[in-house]
Amino acid sequence: MTTDLKPIDPQEAKEWYLENRRGELADATYKAHKYRLSPFVEWCDTEGDVSNMNDLSGRHFHQYKKWRRENGDCNKVTMATQLSTLKVFIDFCESIDAVRPGLSDYIDPPTMKNKEDVNDDYVDxxxxxxxxxxxxxxxxxxxxxxxxxxxxxxxxxxxxxxxxxxxxxxxxxxxxxxxxxxxxxxxxxxxxxxxxxxxxxxxxxxxxxxxxxxxxxxxxxxxxxxxxxxxxxxxxxxxxxxxxxxxxxxxxxxxxxxxxxxxxxxxxxxxxxxxxxxxxxxxxxxxxxxxxxTHARRSEVPIEAVSERMDVSADVLKKHYDKRTKKQEMKNRRGYFDNI
Structure with missing residues (x-):
C-alpha cells in the first residue's frame, strides 16, 4: 500500500463521490450512479474483505466482476453500465488519494456492439x-x-x-x-x-x-x-x-x-x-x-421536428428510439428524391 494514500472505507468513498457529482448530474443520473455503485460497496463488505480503499488492486475488480456475473441479475448491458460508473468512481478516488494512481485502468467494461445496448421494448x-x-x-x-x-x-x-x-x-x-x-x-x-x-x-x-x-x-x-x-x-x-x-x-x-x-x-x-x-x-x-x-418518424415527421418536440438529440433518437426497419427508412426517404 502506498504511504501517500489516505485511508477511507468504500461506503464513505461512495458518499464523497456522490456529493462531488451532485451539482453536475441530473437527478435521475445521480440516482443511477448511486444505484450502480451499491453492489460494489456490498461486495467489498461481504465478499472482497475490503475495508480500506487503499488496499484495492486490479485483482479485486476481476473478482468483483465474476461475483456480479454469478450472483446478480446482470446482463451484458447492465454489467457495462455498472462497470463504467465504477471506473469513473475509482478515477475520482485516485483524485482524493484513496486508491493508487492508474487503478481505474484495470476496470474494463464490456464493449457493446452496434445497438446491443438498445432496449427494443416499445408501444406500437x-x-x-x-x-x-x-x-x-x-x-x-x-x-x-x-x-x-x-x-x-x-x-x-x-x-x-x-x-x-x-x-x-x-x-x-x-x-x-x-x-x-x-x-x-x-x-x-x-x-x-x-x-x-x-x-x-x-x-x-x-x-x-x-x-x-x-x-x-x-x-x-x-x-x-x-x-x-x-x-x-x-x-x-x-x-x-x-x-x-x-x-x-x-x-x-x-x-x-x-x-x-x-x-x-x-x-x-x-x-x-x-x-x-x-x-x-x-x-x-x-x-x-x-x-x-417511432410513430412520428414512420409518419415522415422530420427528425429535427421530432428532436425539438420530444427533447432528444438526433443521434440518441436514431440509436435508441427510432424503431423503423431499413425498408421503412427507405420508403420515408423515397419521397424526397423521386422528383429530383
Whole structure:
C-alpha cells in the first residue's frame, strides 16, 4: 500500500463521490450512479474483505466482476453500465488519494456492439390507438386517460409531464409549456435545454380541458404551485405516472383477451391495482415515449421536428428510439428524391 494514500472505507468513498457529482448530474443520473455503485460497496463488505480503499488492486475488480456475473441479475448491458460508473468512481478516488494512481485502468467494461445496448421494448401505433379508443369510450378524461393521451401525443418523458403546471396549459393556443424548475422538485432531464412549448391536437386539447373541468383534484404542491396532474395528495409522482401506464397497457384492460392464457380472476397483474407491471404485455411510460417517437418518424415527421418536440438529440433518437426497419427508412426517404 502506498504511504501517500489516505485511508477511507468504500461506503464513505461512495458518499464523497456522490456529493462531488451532485451539482453536475441530473437527478435521475445521480440516482443511477448511486444505484450502480451499491453492489460494489456490498461486495467489498461481504465478499472482497475490503475495508480500506487503499488496499484495492486490479485483482479485486476481476473478482468483483465474476461475483456480479454469478450472483446478480446482470446482463451484458447492465454489467457495462455498472462497470463504467465504477471506473469513473475509482478515477475520482485516485483524485482524493484513496486508491493508487492508474487503478481505474484495470476496470474494463464490456464493449457493446452496434445497438446491443438498445432496449427494443416499445408501444406500437396500433396498440396505442386501441388503448386510446378504449380510454375515450370507457374512461374519458380521467387522469389515467389524460396521461396516456399526452405521453403518446407529445412523446415527453414522465418527468416532463409531471412538471407541467395548470398555468403552463393554454386552452386557446392548445399548448403545454415545459419548464425546468429544479429548486421546486420538477427538474427536466436536459435542464433548461429541455424547456419547450408543445402543441396539442384539438381532440387531445379537449380531453385535457375536460379533465381540468371535471376530474382534476384542486391541489397545490409543496412549492405552492398548481400542477396540471394531481392526486389527492398534490402533484403526481413519476412512479404514479409509470404505474398508470402499466395499468392502461394490459391487454385485458383495453378489451383484448389475455395473450398469456391467464384467467383474470386468478391473475395478480389483472386484479391488483399495484401489480399491473407483472403483466408481460404491459408497458412503462418510457416504452410509450419510444413508440411515439417511432410513430412520428414512420409518419415522415422530420427528425429535427421530432428532436425539438420530444427533447432528444438526433443521434440518441436514431440509436435508441427510432424503431423503423431499413425498408421503412427507405420508403420515408423515397419521397424526397423521386422528383429530383
Amino acid at each position: 401505433a396500433e396498440t396505442a390507438q386501441a388503448i386510446i379508443d378504449y380510454q375515450r369510450n370507457f374512461n374519458y378524461s380521467q387522469r389515467e386517460h389524460v396521461i396516456f393521451e399526452l405521453l403518446w401525443h407529445t412523446g415527453m418523458r414522465n418527468g416532463a409531464l409531471r412538471a407541467v403546471d395548470l398555468d403552463d396549459y393554454d386552452n386557446e393556443e392548445r399548448t403545454l409549456e415545459v419548464h425546468h424548475r429544479p429548486d421546486q422538485d420538477t427538474p427536466l432531464k436536459n435542464g433548461k435545454e429541455g424547456q419547450r412549448v408543445v402543441s396539442l391536437k384539438p381532440k387531445v386539447n379537449q380531453i385535457v380541458r375536460d379533465y381540468i373541468d371535471h376530474h382534476r383534484f384542486g391541489k397545490t404542491d409543496e412549492s405552492g404551485r398548481e400542477p396540471l396532474l394531481t392526486t389527492r395528495q398534490g402533484r403526481i409522482s413519476k412512479t404514479s405516472i409509470r404505474s398508470n401506464c402499466y395499468r392502461a397497457t394490459r391487454p385485458c384492460e383495453y378489451g383484448l383477451g389475455c395473450p398469456h392464457d391467464r384467467n383474470p380472476d386468478d391473475c395478480d397483474a389483472a386484479s391488483s391495482y399495484h401489480a399491473a407491471s407483472k403483466c408481460p404485455s404491459s408497458h412503462a411510460s418510457h416504452s410509450l415515449r419510444k413508440g411515439a417517437i
